[in-house]
Amino acid sequence: MMLAVIIGLTLAPLLSWIIYWTYRVQYFEKYLKNVPGTTGLPLFGHAFELNSPRKITEFIMKYYRLYNTNFKMYIGSQAYLNVTEPEDLEFFMTSTTNLKKSDLYNYIQPLVGQGLATSSGSRWKKHKKIILPAFHFDKFEKYIDVFNTHSDILVTKLAQESQKEDVDIFPFVICYTLDAICETIMGTHFNAQDDHNSKYVSSINLLIDIIVKRVFSPFLSSDVLYPFSITYWREKFTLKAVHTYTRSIIANRKQELLRNIREDEDSISSRKDEKKTKNKMFLDLLLDYSQSDNTLTDEQIREEIDTVMYAGHDTTASAISFTLYCLSKHPEIQRKVYEELKAIYADDLKRKTTYKDLPEMRYLDMVIKESIRMYTPAPMIGRMIEEDTEWRGIILPKGLMIAFWLYCTHNSVNCGEDFEKFNPERFNVDVSKDRHPFSFVPFSAGPRSCIGQKFAMLEMKCTISAILRRFELCPPTFEQPMVLTAAVVLKPKDGIYIKLKSR
Ligand code: HEM
Numbered sequence: 001m002m003l004a005v006i007i008g009l010t011l012a013p014l015l016s017w018i019i020y021w022t023y024r025v026q027y028f029e030k031y032l033k034n035v036p037g038t039t040g041l042p043l044f045g046h047a048f049e050l051n052s053p054r055k056i057t058e059f060i061m062k063y064y065r066l067y068n069t070n071f072k073m074y075i076g077s078q079a080y081l082n083v084t085e086p087e088d089l090e091f092f093m094t095s096t097t098n099l100k101k102s103d104l105y106n107y108i109q110p111l112v113g114q115g116l117a118t119s120s121g122s123r124w125k126k127h128k129k130i131i132l133p134a135f136h137f138d139k140f141e142k143y144i145d146v147f148n149t150h151s152d153i154l155v156t157k158l159a160q161e162s163q164k165e166d167v168d169i170f171p172f173v174i175c176y177t178l179d180a181i182c183e184t185i186m187g188t189h190f191n192a193q194d195d196h197n198s199k200y201v202s203s204i205n206l207l208i209d210i211i212v213k214r215v216f217s218p219f220l221s222s223d224v225l226y227p228f229s230i231t232y233w234r235e236k237f238t239l240k241a242v243h244t245y246t247r248s249i250i251a252n253r254k255q256e257l258l259r260n261i262r263e264d265e266d267s268i269s270s271r272k273d274e275k276k277t278k279n280k281m282f283l284d285l286l287l288d289y290s291q292s293d294n295t296l297t298d299e300q301i302r303e304e305i306d307t308v309m310y311a312g313h314d315t316t317a318s319a320i321s322f323t324l325y326c327l328s329k330h331p332e333i334q335r336k337v338y339e340e341l342k343a344i345y346a347d348d349l350k351r352k353t354t355y356k357d358l359p360e361m362r363y364l365d366m367v368i369k370e371s372i373r374m375y376t377p378a379p380m381i382g383r384m385i386e387e388d389t390e391w392r393g394i395i396l397p398k399g400l401m402i403a404f405w406l407y408c409t410h411n412s413v414n415c416g417e418d419f420e421k422f423n424p425e426r427f428n429v430d431v432s433k434d435r436h437p438f439s440f441v442p443f444s445a446g447p448r449s450c451i452g453q454k455f456a457m458l459e460m461k462c463t464i465s466a467i468l469r470r471f472e473l474c475p476p477t478f479e480q481p482m483v484l485t486a487a488v489v490l491k492p493k494d495g496i497y498i499k500l501k502s503r
Contacts, residue, residue, distance in 0.1 A: 017043065024077035031397045032079060037063070037072035045074030051216050053487040057379065057407060064408040076218075080401045084408040086436035091391065092402060093438070093446040098389045102382030102401050107211045107221075108310070108488065110239055114300070115307025116451065127304060128451070130289045130296070134185070134282040135451055140458055141355045142281075143184045147459050148352045150179045151466035153193045158471065158500055166476035168495035169324055173463075174317040175201065180459060181312040185282035186305065188249050203241045208314070210235045212487035246302050246309070253283055254298075282308060308452070314489045315377040316456050320463055321496045322375035323368050325482070326422050327464075328473035328498045333424060337364050338472075341465055349469045349503075353462050361461050366424035368460050372442045373415055374422060379407035379486045381444060406441060407490070414439040474499040 021043050029039065040046040049059050060082065063071055070083050083089060092099065105118050112118060116127055133139075154176040161167045175192035178201065182190035192201050210231055214220045219229065226232050280288060286304060290296040327334040340363045345351060383402040388395050396402075412419055414436065416426050425431060432440075443450035450456070467473075476497035483493040 021077040025074065025079075028074075028079035028397060028400065031395050032072050032081070032400075034394065035072045035081065036067040036069060037082075040074045043076070045076055045078075047075050047218065050075065053212050053216065053485040054483060054493055056486045057484050057490070060380075060405055060408060061411065064405070064412070078401060080403050081396065082403045082405050082408075084405050084412070086409060086414055086438035088392075089404055089406075089409060089441060089445075090436075090438040092383065092404065093441070093444060093448070095389075096447060098385060098387045099383045099402070100386050102384045102403070104215065104382045104401075107214045110235060111207050111211070111242065112307040112310055113303030115303040117307050117311055127296075127300075130285055131282065131304065131451065133280070134285055135455055137454070139281070140454070143455065144353060144355055144358075144458065144462060146183045147180055147462035148466075150176055150183070150193065151463045153179070154463065155466055155470050157193060158467065159502065162471065162500035162502060166478060166497040166499055168497050170317070170321045170492060170496050171196065173321045173324075174313065176463065177313040177317040177320070177459070178204075178309075181309055181316075184455075185308050185312070186249050186253065187281055187283065188253075199241055200245050203238045204310070206238050207235065207242065208488070210238075212485075215487055242306070243302060246305050247298070250283065250287070250298060250301055250305065254287055257284065257287055311450075312452050312455070316459055318375070318377040318489050318491055319368065319372050319456070320460055321492070322377075322490075323371040323460065323464055324467065324473055324498060325492075325496045326371045326374070327367065327468070328475050330422055331474075333367060333422070334468070334473060337367055338468055340364060341469055345469065353465060357465075358458055358461050361465060363424065364461055364464060365457070366427040368457070368464070369427045369440070369442075370422060370424040373410040373426075373440060375484070375490055376407045376410050376442055377490055378442065378444075378488075379490045380405050404444075406444075407486070409439060409441070470503060472501040472503055474501060 025039050041048065046059075050056055063073070063082075064084055070081060070085055070088055073080050073082060083092060100120055101118060109118055114123060116124065116131060119127065154172060157172055158167065158169070161172070172193070175196060178192040179190045182188055182192075190198075190200070192198060195201070213231060214226070219225050220231055283301070283305060286296065286301045290298070290301060327337065340361060342349065344357050344360045381404045383404070385396050385398055385400045385402065388398055390396075409415075410419075416423075416431075416435070418426075438445060443453040443456075476499050478497070480494060480497070482496075485491050485493045
């Protein structure tokens with residue numbers, strides 16, 4: 001009797017799982033049977049092949065080479081349509097209906113809440129309108145001052161390291177991008193470059209590790225089972241540290257603004273003054289708005305700040321580091337960039353970069369684009385079909401996940417027959433004009449494209465130019481194959497080693 005109960009208790013969940021899996025796969029396959037790809041292993045789909053961030057780009061590229069077009073895959077009973085073709089990216093990215101961000105974004109929500117990158121509908125529209133002026137070009141001169149200050153620190157740190165044989169530049173660059181984003185959006189000195197071990201830096205790194213772990217673990221990815229894990233409690237504890245830090249900055253800044261208002265009677269009316277709004281940075285814009293509309297709460301402001309802090313530092317650090325890596329491997333291309341910089345900075349290569357210099361860096365612009373083509377910082381972005389949608393003569397059913405594999409689109413003939421070659425010339429307008437406009441979309445496109453695209457390009461040019469004017473970048477003495485990890489942002493698994501020679 002006892003044995004029968006035990007067997008029953010063991011078999012019942014397994015049986016329910018089998019029934020559920022069969023039902024779901026049949027539901028999706030009714031619509032997707034003609035889409036290239038398979039359902040993978042019974043019950044698991046392709047979960048085992050995708051079980052680590054290190055394998056994910058290899059796995060996706062393997063299937064992309066096999067099918068040479070968009071293809072489906074399954075994780076458990078959940079179907080994914082992997083979209084790789086430019087015309088299909090255009091179809092989905094420009095769609096304003098029937099798509100929401102995929103459930104994969106739930107894992108970053110504990111960190112960023114319902115900030116711009118994860119929210120939708122009226123909240124997203126309202127917040128985007130408030131935030132947008134922070135990314136207007138009239139702010140850029142001020143931002144460039146910040147990039148100059150922090151790239152000076154970065155160059156000094158790298159100069160100290162350059163005595164070593166090979167330098168892993170990635171940890172230095174990531175602390176730099178944290179400092180830069182913190183000061184530009186909140187006006188606060190973060191000092192990550194001077195304090196690698198600061199609680200905030202280690203907390204953010206830990207939270208990113210936890211997000212990655214959750215994405216790939218069947219146990220941790222389950223909302224029911226997750227609270228029973230130690231990781232859950234570590235996440236809670238770490239989030240508290242990060243959110244407390246952001247809240248304290250918001251509270252201090254609020255006090256400061258209130259003090260200014262009291263001191264300057266005109267300030268209240270001048271808040272409506274467009275000129276003053278133009279000078280406001282990200283946090284001030286949100287705080288200002290919340291004074292006249294209390295539906296924008298301090299907690300919502302905290303979510304927007306945490307969103308931009310995260311979205312604005314990790315991607316840019318990856319892009320800067322991979323560009324430096326590509327330049328170290330291609331001395332001829334590096335020499336051309338250096339020649340361009342010499343022409344722009346005339347006889348004073350040590351002077352600060354100005355806003356006017358940046359459009360002159362045409363070749364560097366092409367080099368950065370080529371690097372982020374090959375090493376796409378956001379390799380995949382996800383959506384979910386909210387209502388049955390017609391696409392290429394078939395119906396995509398509600399609940400289907402869509403993965404835009406920008407990494408595949410960029411590393412294929414969509415970007416030219418010689419796509420395996422590092423060739424900045426492919427971004428020469430005469431060459432690129434014949435390609436599909438959605439064959440290169442590292443910042444996405446359409447209504448949910450990156451709000452920080454121009455900011456990121458300016459920051460990358462400023463930083464890379466500061467490093468190149470000071471050092472010649474050479475391949476490391478002990479060269480290792482580059483191993484990529486792709487969980488949220490594409491990163492080097494074992495760092496990026498470069499030999500730095502002072503100029
Ligand atoms: C090389 C650097 C960067 C790359 C490659 C990049 C890429 C992207 C991509 C692909 C998206 C679309 C994500 C999606 O649809 O789910 C996005 C959205 C976003 N990015 Fe960036 N990004 C970069 C830098 C930045 C910077 C510097 C900031 C802020 C200062 C920023 C803030 C955002 C925000 C707030 C969103 C959400 C926009 C919305 O949904 O309305 N990003 N980014």
